[in-house]
Amino acid sequence: MPGVKLSNGVVINFDGSARTLLDALERKQLEVNFHCREGYCGACRCKLVSGEVSYINEPLAFVRKGEFLPCCSVPVTDIEIEIP
Amino acid sequence: MAYTTFNRQINDQMKEPMFFGNPVNVSRYDQQKYGIFEKLIEKQLSFFWRPEEVDVSKDRIDYQNLPDHEKHIFISNLKYQTLLDSVQGRSPNVAFLPIVSLPELETWIETWAFSETIHSRSYTHIVRNISAEPHKVFDDIMLNEKILERAEDVTRYYDDLIDGINLYQRCGEGTHSINGETHSISLYELKRRLYLCVMSVNVLEAIRFYVSFACSFAFAERELMEGNAKIIRLIARDEALHLTGTQHMLNIMAAGDDDADMAKIAKECEEEAYAIFRKAAEQEKDWAEYLFKDGSMIGLNKDILCQYVEYITNSRMQAVGMKAIFSTTQNPIPWINTWLVSDNVQVAPQEAEISSYLVGQIDNEVDGGDFGDFDL
Numbered sequence: 430m431p432g433v434k435l436s437n438g439v440v441i442n443f444d445g446s447a448r449t450l451l452d453a454l455e456r457k458q459l460e461v462n463f464h465c466r467e468g469y470c471g472a473c474r475c476k477l478v479s480g481e482v483s484y485i486n487e488p489l490a491f492v493r494k495g496e497f498l499p500c501c502s503v504p505v506t507d508i509e510i511e512i513p
Numbered sequence: 514m515a516y517t518t519f520n521r522q523i524n525d526q527m528k529e530p531m532f533f534g535n536p537v538n539v540s541r542y543d544q545q546k547y548g549i550f551e552k553l554i555e556k557q558l559s560f561f562w563r564p565e566e567v568d569v570s571k572d573r574i575d576y577q578n579l580p581d582h583e584k585h586i587f588i589s590n591l592k593y594q595t596l597l598d599s600v601q602g603r604s605p606n607v608a609f610l611p612i613v614s615l616p617e618l619e620t621w622i623e624t625w626a627f628s629e630t631i632h633s634r635s636y637t638h639i640v641r642n643i644s645a646e647p648h649k650v651f652d653d654i655m656l657n658e659k660i661l662e663r664a665e666d667v668t669r670y671y672d673d674l675i676d677g678i679n680l681y682q683r684c685g686e687g688t689h690s691i692n693g694e695t696h697s698i699s700l701y702e703l704k705r706r707l708y709l710c711v712m713s714v715n716v717l718e719a720i721r722f723y724v725s726f727a728c729s730f731a732f733a734e735r736e737l738m739e740g741n742a743k744i745i746r747l748i749a750r751d752e753a754l755h756l757t758g759t760q761h762m763l764n765i766m767a768a769g770d771d772d773a774d775m776a777k778i779a780k781e782c783e784e785e786a787y788a789i790f791r792k793a794a795e796q797e798k799d800w801a802e803y804l805f806k807d808g809s810m811i812g813l814n815k816d817i818l819c820q821y822v823e824y825i826t827n828s829r830m831q832a833v834g835m836k837a838i839f840s841t842t843q844n845p846i847p848w849i850n851t852w853l854v855s856d857n858v859q860v861a862p863q864e865a866e867i868s869s870y871l872v873g874q875i876d877n878e879v880d881g882g883d884f885g886d887f888d889l
Contacts, residue, residue, distance in 0.1 A: 460843075462850070463854070464850060464853040464854065465750070465753055465853065466855060469556060469855075470754075470756070470757060470853075471757060471760070471832055472828065472850075474831075487552075489553060489556060489757055490760070491757065491760045491761050493764075493834070513842075
């Protein structure tokens with residue numbers, strides 16, 4: 430069960446009950462910007478400080494190195510992220 | 514140099530830059546330098562919708578019952594959006610098609626502009642339904658100073674680019690005397706105009722629509738003008754995709770692998786790019802003030818809307834590798850996001866289908882086992 434570490438030190442366990450990282454973050458009442466929730470608008474862009482995510486569907490939005498879209502991804506390893 | 518509709522030069526399209534290489538000859542998609550544009554085309558096609566599919570008849574009653582200051586908010590936004598999509602329905606074609614060099618990008622530009630023409634037609638659909646005198650609404654666009662002020666900044670970069678391309682494709686680089694006037698153009702200057710134009714289009718689609726979107730959704734939160742909101746959701750979905758398209762173009766340009774000049778230009782134009790964002794944000798804040806000059810609407814006022822403009826401006830700037838210019842870090846109207854979720858978009862109430870739904874998607878793989886329990 431990969432852990433998702435936030436910049437404030439809080440760790441969330443991604444236990445598979447949420448479909449995506451965005452869903453998992455929202456269940457913990459964390460506010461992440463979003464629009465399309467499908468990977469084509471890029472509104473939910475977050476920083477991936479360490480670890481690896483995999484995409485449920487390949488994002489169309491431009492994603493820089495060190496960034497990821499939580500709306501269409503799940504963690505593969507423990508990850509550390511920053512929500513803007 | 515001169516444009517030709519079917520370039521006879523045999524070229525390797527995979528080695529062409531996005532713009533200012535050879536004009537495209539064969540529209541082929543079996544090989545793609547930038548596969549993302551093909552994916553954007555497919556997504557845009559899967560989004561296809563027609564304004565007539567959305568019933569706006571209840572909006573007529575709602576509109577008649579709105580107080581005058583809310584009528585002003587509603588109709589002014591429609592006029593402004595009409596202007597924006599009038600420009601966007603034609604300008605990408607006129608400005609970018611004569612200089613594009615990749616077939617997938619050429620087709621993306623055409624697909625993009627075509628979807629803007631659907632938006633334009635949808636405004637007529639809405640206005641016809643809510644007003645007995647639609648001509649008065651459209652006639653005012655060309656007379657409304659507040660709208661014309663914005664038109665100047667929306668069109669200036671397109672016009673500069675188109676003017677430069679005309680000169681370059683007719684006369685080539687250098688200084689030319691035309692009808693007694695002297696004009697100079699260089700390829701480098703044209704590339705600079707292209708970069709600024711794409712940046713300005715990016716700003717248009719990233720910020721300029723959103724004040725209007727927020728008002729439409731604020732009406733619909735009160736169960737007013739819901740047909741309109743349904744159309745605006747479809748438009749917002751398209752615009753988010755177009756924005757992704759221009760963000761990709763800007764990021765490819767800035768990286769420099771496609772055309773080393775463009776990376777240099779992106780650096781040189783950095784200050785101007787910041788100025789374009791800042792000016793658009795200021796203009797949209799002015800627009801919010803104009804909208805609410807006679808009174809606010811429930812759920813929205815000038816200050817909240819201005820904060821929202823600052824918030825999305827920051828986020829759009831960061832998407833193209835720029836720094837945020839406003840101190841706002843929180844979305845003051847988080848409820849707007851649920852209106853912008855793609856899969857909640859419904860065309861007709863009875864058709865709750867997902868946005869990526871494709872017509873005619875049938876499973877063609879059938880084997881003998883599928884007939885196992887089938888008796889004649």
